[in-house]
Amino acid sequence: xxxxxxxxxxxTSEYRARLDKVRVSMSKAGMDALVVISQANQxxxxxxxxxxxxxxxxxxxxxxxxxxxxxxxxxxxxxxxxGCWLPPDRVISYAEVYVGGSTEVSAWEAIGQFxxxxxxxxxxxxxxxxxxxxFSCPKLVGALGVQEPLNGxxxxxxxxxxxxxxxxxxxxxxxxxADRAMLAGIDKIxxxxxxxxxxxxxxxxxxxxxxxxxxxxPPIPPFIRGGKLANAPHxxxxxxVFVADQQYYFGIGASRHRxxxxxxxxxxxxxxxPHRKIQHEGALAGxxxxxxxxxxxxxxxxxxxxxxxxxxxxxxxxxxRLGYSVGLDWLDGPSLVTKNDAEMLANMTFLVHLGFYERGxxxxxxxxxxxxxxxxxxxxxxxxILFERPV
Numbered sequence: 562x563x564x565x566x567x568x569x570x571x572x573t574s575e576y577r578a579r580l581d582k583v584r585v586s587m588s589k590a591g592m593d594a595l596v597v598i599s600q601a602n603q604x605x606x607x608x609x610x611x612x613x614x615x616x617x618x619x620x621x622x623x624x625x626x627x628x629x630x631x632x633x634x635x636x637x638x639x640x641x642x643x644g645c646w647l648p649p650d651r652v653i654s655y656a657e658v659y660v661g662g663s664t665e666v667s668a669w670e671a672i673g674q675f676x677x678x679x680x681x682x683x684x685x686x687x688x689x690x691x692x693x694x695x696f697s698c699p700k701l702v703g704a705l706g707v708q709e710p711l712n713g714x715x716x717x718x719x720x721x722x723x724x725x726x727x728x729x730x731x732x733x734x735x736x737x738x739a740d741r742a743m744l745a746g747i748d749k750i751x752x753x754x755x756x757x758x759x760x761x762x763x764x765x766x767x768x769x770x771x772x773x774x775x776x777x778x779p780p781i782p783p784f785i786r787g788g789k790l791a792n793a794p795h796x797x798x799x800x801x802v803f804v805a806d807q808q809y810y811f812g813i814g815a816s817r818h819r820x821x822x823x824x825x826x827x828x829x830x831x832x833x834x835p836h837r838k839i840q841h842e843g844a845l846a847g848x849x850x851x852x853x854x855x856x857x858x859x860x861x862x863x864x865x866x867x868x869x870x871x872x873x874x875x876x877x878x879x880x881x882r883l884g885y886s887v888g889l890d891w892l893d894g895p896s897l898v899t900k901n902d903a904e905m906l907a908n909m910t911f912l913v914h915l916g917f918y919e920r921g922x923x924x925x926x927x928x929x930x931x932x933x934x935x936x937x938x939x940x941x942x943x944x945x946i947l948f949e950r951p952v
Contacts, residue, residue, distance in 0.1 A: 598692030673704025682706035687713030736940035738815035742766035784812035843875030861901035
């Protein structure tokens with residue numbers, strides 16, 4: 562039965578099932594209550610898709626009742642319009658006077674005081690401490706009246722690793738939008754064309770979506786680099802034009818209800834040099850080895866070992882991580898590194914990110930891959946080729 566309202570991304574029953582998983586983890590960790598600070602985790606539990614700037618907000622999860630969502634008044638008044646499934650009496654506002662430092666009392670103190678009134682100071686309280694700053698943490702903890710709160714920073718995130726069918730649907734839709742945006746960007750690569758014009762084509766496609774899937778605001782602007790500055794792996798476009806005999810990478814991600822499926826492709830202006838061809842062939846061999854190894858029961862370390870074995874005959878090395886779990890608001894779990902023995906589970910999703918960082922010869926290829934029982938699969942349909950653009 563569909564019990565969603567017009568803007569709710571998931572059925573209420575799915576949110577309740579997520580809460581049940583979190584409560585099991587809370588009980589194992591000895592918690593009576595958990596204060597959720599991460600906005601991604603708040604979205605996961607209560608469906609609220611709007612983004613807050615520096616205005617504090619928190620979700621109180623207890624073992625036996627619906628959560629409370631505490632946020633500034635102007636946002637609380639419209640929480641349902643932003644996808645929140647909670648009934649109105651569970652959405653609690655604090656006064657606007659707490660916003661912008663106009664009072665000596667912090668909004669974190671107002672949130673803490675409300676929570677204390679609901680659960681009492683004797684409750685065993687967990688807090689997502691990693692989401693609090695050095696100034697906000699003592700204010701919240703002090704208002705709660707607890708001496709040593711339990712650290713619940715990774716508790717909800719761990720429950721997000723295995724995706725539901727609807728989560729996977731949104732990620733596949735995000736991948737379809739990203740595919741169209743990638744091709745739109747590659748089509749703009751030409752000698753003398755500006756990087757910003759390629760970025761504009763990508764951004765337009767991300768916002769437009771496809772004929773059947775509405776676009777939306779991208780989680781981050783596209784990464785575009787190449788030429789003499791081709792060793793910069795996490796940079797946006799610059800005031801430059803595309804140059805013949807250079808290669809350029811585009812790293813992008815679309816968003817569907819804050820779920821993303823990022824991807825990267827590399828394009829070459831003019832005939833591809835032998836060294837760059839080897840980079841691509843090695844990356845492709847590594848990618849196929851990773852997809853083959855990404856199966857239930859394998860570990861992150863197993864995946865990295867398979868990749869390193871595959872690229873060795875090409876004379877290539879990679880010392881940065883191979884990728885990471887991805888989903889709601891991009892990164893959401895373990896990384897693919899040699900010393901990580903976390904096991905793969907069916908319906909986990911990883912950004913497999915293959916990059917060889919050489920000045921002037923940087924090459925990148927990445928895809929979001931779903932771990933499946935009978936063979937993993939990449940979500941992008943864009944060919945994994947080194948695109949050759951005419952000069």
